[in-house]
Amino acid sequence: MEFDTHFFNEFADIISQQDGYALGRTLSPDISNESLRRIFRSQNAHNVKNALKRGLQGNAALVGGLEHQEVQGWVDIYASYWNATGVLLTAREATGGTGKTSELVWTKVYEAWTELLNVLIRGYQNSGFEAWTIPCLYTVCKHLRVFAMQADEERNHSSAFDDTAAALQDDFDPETNKRQKLEDCARALSRVFMLCQTDRASLEESRKWGSYYIANLLLKTYFKLNSASLSKNILNSLRVGTRDMPKFSAFPKSQQVTFKYHEGVLAFLEENYVLAEECLTEAWNSCYVNAKKNKELILTYLIPCHLITSHTLPTKKLLEPFPRLQKLFLPLCRCIKRGELHKFDLALQEGEDEFVKRRIYLTLERGRDIALRNLLRKVFVARGFEEAKEGEKPARRTRVPVAEFAAAISLGSQEKIDNDEVECLLANMIYKNHMKGYISRQHGIVVLSKSGAFPGTGV
Amino acid sequence: MMPTWPTVPPSGAPPTPGYATSYSAPAFTPVQVRQSFGQSYSTPQPPYPAGPTYGSSHSSPTSAANIPPNVTPAPTVAQEQAKTKIDWPDSVRRYVQRAFVPANLDSNVSRPEMEAKLKETITQANEKGVMYSLDWDAMPLPQQMIREERARTLLPLHSKTETQTSATSTKKRKSWDLNDAATAGSSSGTPPWRVGANRLEDRVTFSPDTRQPGDDPFKNTTSKFSRADKRQKRHEGEYKTFREDTPPPSDGPVVGTCQDLEKRYLRLTAAPKPSQVRPPQVLRQTLELLKKRWKKDQNYSYICDQFKSMRQDLTVQRVRDDFTVEVYEIHARIALEKGDLGEYNQCQSQLKGLYRLGLKGKANEFKAYRILYYIHTANRAELNNALADLTAAEKKDKAIKHALDVRSALALGNYHRFFQLYNDTPNMGAYLMDMFVGRERLAALCNFCKGYKPDVPLRFITEELYFESDIEAAQFILDHGGQDLLQDRDGTIVFLSGKAGQRFEAARAKAFSRVDIKGQI
Numbered sequence: 001m002e003f004d005t006h007f008f009n010e011f012a013d014i015i016s017q018q019d020g021y022a023l024g025r026t027l028s029p030d031i032s033n034e035s036l037r038r039i040f041r042s043q044n045a046h047n048v049k050n051a052l053k054r055g056l057q058g059n060a061a062l063v064g065g066l067e068h069q070e071v072q073g074w075v076d077i078y079a080s081y082w083n084a085t086g087v088l089l090t091a092r093e094a095t096g097g098t099g100k101t102s103e104l105v106w107t108k109v110y111e112a113w114t115e116l117l118n119v120l121i122r123g124y125q126n127s128g129f130e131a132w133t134i135p136c137l138y139t140v141c142k143h144l145r146v147f148a149m150q151a152d153e154e155r156n157h158s159s160a161f162d163d164t165a166a167a168l169q170d171d172f173d174p175e176t177n178k179r180q181k182l183e184d185c186a187r188a189l190s191r192v193f194m195l196c197q198t199d200r201a202s203l204e205e206s207r208k209w210g211s212y213y214i215a216n217l218l219l220k221t222y223f224k225l226n227s228a229s230l231s232k233n234i235l236n237s238l239r240v241g242t243r244d245m246p247k248f249s250a251f252p253k254s255q256q257v258t259f260k261y262h263e264g265v266l267a268f269l270e271e272n273y274v275l276a277e278e279c280l281t282e283a284w285n286s287c288y289v290n291a292k293k294n295k296e297l298i299l300t301y302l303i304p305c306h307l308i309t310s311h312t313l314p315t316k317k318l319l320e321p322f323p324r325l326q327k328l329f330l331p332l333c334r335c336i337k338r339g340e341l342h343k344f345d346l347a348l349q350e351g352e353d354e355f356v357k358r359r360i361y362l363t364l365e366r367g368r369d370i371a372l373r374n375l376l377r378k379v380f381v382a383r384g385f386e387e388a389k390e391g392e393k394p395a396r397r398t399r400v401p402v403a404e405f406a407a408a409i410s411l412g413s414q415e416k417i418d419n420d421e422v423e424c425l426l427a428n429m430i431y432k433n434h435m436k437g438y439i440s441r442q443h444g445i446v447v448l449s450k451s452g453a454f455p456g457t458g459v
Numbered sequence: 460m461m462p463t464w465p466t467v468p469p470s471g472a473p474p475t476p477g478y479a480t481s482y483s484a485p486a487f488t489p490v491q492v493r494q495s496f497g498q499s500y501s502t503p504q505p506p507y508p509a510g511p512t513y514g515s516s517h518s519s520p521t522s523a524a525n526i527p528p529n530v531t532p533a534p535t536v537a538q539e540q541a542k543t544k545i546d547w548p549d550s551v552r553r554y555v556q557r558a559f560v561p562a563n564l565d566s567n568v569s570r571p572e573m574e575a576k577l578k579e580t581i582t583q584a585n586e587k588g589v590m591y592s593l594d595w596d597a598m599p600l601p602q603q604m605i606r607e608e609r610a611r612t613l614l615p616l617h618s619k620t621e622t623q624t625s626a627t628s629t630k631k632r633k634s635w636d637l638n639d640a641a642t643a644g645s646s647s648g649t650p651p652w653r654v655g656a657n658r659l660e661d662r663v664t665f666s667p668d669t670r671q672p673g674d675d676p677f678k679n680t681t682s683k684f685s686r687a688d689k690r691q692k693r694h695e696g697e698y699k700t701f702r703e704d705t706p707p708p709s710d711g712p713v714v715g716t717c718q719d720l721e722k723r724y725l726r727l728t729a730a731p732k733p734s735q736v737r738p739p740q741v742l743r744q745t746l747e748l749l750k751k752r753w754k755k756d757q758n759y760s761y762i763c764d765q766f767k768s769m770r771q772d773l774t775v776q777r778v779r780d781d782f783t784v785e786v787y788e789i790h791a792r793i794a795l796e797k798g799d800l801g802e803y804n805q806c807q808s809q810l811k812g813l814y815r816l817g818l819k820g821k822a823n824e825f826k827a828y829r830i831l832y833y834i835h836t837a838n839r840a841e842l843n844n845a846l847a848d849l850t851a852a853e854k855k856d857k858a859i860k861h862a863l864d865v866r867s868a869l870a871l872g873n874y875h876r877f878f879q880l881y882n883d884t885p886n887m888g889a890y891l892m893d894m895f896v897g898r899e900r901l902a903a904l905c906n907f908c909k910g911y912k913p914d915v916p917l918r919f920i921t922e923e924l925y926f927e928s929d930i931e932a933a934q935f936i937l938d939h940g941g942q943d944l945l946q947d948r949d950g951t952i953v954f955l956s957g958k959a960g961q962r963f964e965a966a967r968a969k970a971f972s973r974v975d976i977k978g979q980i
Contacts, residue, residue: 228840229840269840270840356843356846356847359843359847361846362842365867365871366871368871369871420875420923421873421876423875423910424873424874424875424906424923425873426910427906427907427910427911428872428873428906430906430909431872431905431909432872438909438957439910439911439912440911440913441911441915441916447912
């Protein structure tokens with residue numbers, strides 16, 4: 001692509017066909033250096049606006065019936081894009097060879113790209129761009145985020161840059177400084193989100209169709225910034241807006257899956273496991289079959305959800321295609337299944353760093369309850385049956401000394417645990433309905449229910 | 460510290476006839492009055508009488524006893540009062556009581572209006588720190604202030620306003636003249652502390668060029684326009700802005716030259732003046748002085764104020780070193796001891812950044828506090844983040860390990876372990892744990908009620924839940940409506956857990972749902 005007659009004709013075609021995605025592609029920076037160079041060399045700073053104006057007006061206005069203001073808007077956008085290609089080219093060439101430069105070239109790319117986004121936003125606000133063009137926002141926003149991360153990384157690895165400017169600020173959290181550009185990007189994205197969300201045009205031509213795409217980018221960014229709490233605002237805005245929004249199912253599947261995933265994870269973080277399970281299941285069901293990485297991500301949270309809501313563990317078959325998940329979950333699952341309390345603790349410790357990083361540690365920890373239940377159940381089963389009275393089915397022996405449970409609990413760790421603590425654990429099991437019965441402290445025994453002492457486990 | 464309100468007599472106070480007729484009763488039931496005050500103004504309280512360490516910070520229940528017989532408060536109000544942590548000066552109490560004496564009530568001024576005015580008056584006094592120095596006895600009553608305000612808004616012309624106010628003024632009017640700025644202040648109805656706020660002007664630097672005469676809020680209060688005039692003007696769009704322009708960013712940190720050890724805290728509204736900022740070497744002496752005074756006087760409002768001004772001086776000079784850390788740490792500890800979560804959180808969030816800069820201080824101690832705090836507020840997301848930030852070495856630190864163990868014990872419902880940990884808390888973590896130990900006791904009690912039949916000795920509860928004594932344990936049960944569940948059996952008191960059913964569930968749910976969030980980190 002270069003800014004020549006061919007491009008102007010293509011632009012006119014796109015406009016007349018109202019092909020948003022094709023239009024979005026014309027603003028992509030994701031092209032070879034060669035193409036970048038061609039675009040950049042096809043014009044110069046002095047002429048670029050005039051050339052674009054002539055070209056776009058000559059073709060597009062006639063074919064697509066663009067208004068004068070719209071044309072002016074596009075002229076500004078492509079001029080800004082042209083400028084960005086130049087900066088990007090410099091950056092790529094500078095980092096291409098040695099990988100190191102003395103200058104912060106990616107910061108410059110980020111800035112040039114931000115300018116492009118601003119011009120684009122202005123196009124919607126002032127020049128009356130139609131809603132079918134929103135894929136342009138997608139393209140520009142998507143890459144803004146990438147450039148922001150690149151700029152942050154470059155700055156953090158660059159010794160040339162020192163913190164003097166930041167040190168003078170009142171807000172001095174060094175962590176914030178490390179992610180300066182990404183935070184800036186989050187603010188820009190949230191502006192775009194509002195731009196989409198607050199459009200009052202009728203649904204067919206509303207920018208609200210862009211809400212979920214931008215929301216997804218924004219959520220992704222917030223997650224990266226570790227400020228998942230900010231995501232709440234996005235969700236609320238979408239929730240409040242649902243009445244005036246197109247139906248969720250009318251959005252592209254890919255956007256639905258991404259959104260549901262994020263919504264699910266947010267609910268998960270707030271311990272709303274029921275909602276989390278619902279969202280994640282929806283994401284799981286709609287997820288593209290071969291999107292392995294996405295499926296893996298969904299399962300990372302869906303499996304702990306199931307452990308909490310229905311005490312179920314993943315099957316081997318489910319985990320088969322995901323070696324990473326196997327490594328993550330299988331050791332724990334084995335311990336839970338077998339009621340090996342001590343080994344469970346060890347496995348949890350073993351995987352702690354990874355679990356914490358994925359924010360599933362606190363949830364998996366609660367699997368200990370299930371492991372404990374299974375252990376207690378074993379004790380109960382091992383005690384066998386009362387002597388059967390004639391003609392009756394033999395009944396299990398339901399009066400279990402606390403000491404026997406205590407022995408079972410300390411079996412793995414070989415550490416003595418005092419009876420009061422055992423009683424505490426038992427009372428907890430009873431309270432949480434993992435076990436039916438009561439403790440008689442006077443006699444030091446647990447009296448278990450004759451029917452279904454361990455609900456849901458068949459005894 | 461957020462002020463709690465001094466006793467406002469409940470609406471049970473004998474109403475004047477006019478008052479009774481003009482207002483429907485339901486709006487003034489004692490319950491509603493108390494609720495509205497409790498929700499928005501009470502300091503965060505543990506949902507029930509908290510552990511032993513907490514007791515000292517409660518003000519004595521005399522606040523309730525001080526009320527004259529004609530305005531007997533409902534018992535609920537008295538209880539609420541007993542929990543407040545601000546020692547209201549007697550002068551303020553008298554002022555409030557005076558406002559509600561039937562003879563002083565004005566049928567034209569509604570009670571909510573009066574209460575709002577009272578609140579405003581006292582809050583402002585408290586914020587300005589003049590609560591103890593104001594002559595409350597000479598202060599005009601809220602109903603008078605409201606009347607005067609009304610009179611002013613009714614009369615658009617300034618000259619009339621003046622005559623009107625002076626006509627309605629009583630001998631109480633004197634208090635307006637407390638400051639010599641009274642002439643300016645009284646004409647536009649500025650309360651005395653507002654006039655006092657004019658001192659702000661003396662204390663901050665305004666660069667003359669950035670200030671347009673019309674933009675100055677202080678000038679406006681003393682300008683020849685009456686309020687009504689102003690409103691009219693605003694409608695006509697003649698007033699562009701009521702706010703000052705944002706001052707231009709300064710070139711660099713201020714270098715202070717002030718040599719005074721003590722300085723009152725005042726929120727800056729303009730660039731700081733070097734002559735009023737203390738340099739670090741002076742602040743070091745200040746800190747020593749404050750430490751001594753805190754040990755000696757235990758006057759929290761003084762200490763808090765001084766620490767805030769010290770923090771401000773450090774901030775404007777951009778001093779971020781070990782000393783800064785020390786100041787924040789000490790203030791955080793004192794705030795914690797006094798249950799001032801607002802200040803505590805401010806300190807903590809600064810400390811978080813300071814530690815990240817690589818400053819040492821007592822990072823582990825405060826990380827442990829942070830974890831405990833997240834447990835208290837049940838902030839799972841932040842707790843997750845805090846866990847992710849810990850290094851392996853930090854996890855082995857005594858205080859942090861304790862906090863992590865507390866978290867894990869609670870997550871697994873292991874109250875036995877939790878209360879053992881409670882009994883052995885390093886540093887000042889117990890102040891934080893006090894905030895949620897009550898709700899955990901309730902949770903454990905619920906467990907007992909479902910898990911144990913037919914009964915357990917009271918002593919068992921005392922020991923498991925680490926009550927100081929059987930009496931305290933019994934009191935806890937009584938407080939939550941378990942009168943009939945305690946039984947004396949041959950000299951030992953037993954708790955009839957089997958009969959309790961769902962008795963404590965509601966209280967438990969309530970305790971867990973109510974987590975105040977203030978100045979969140």
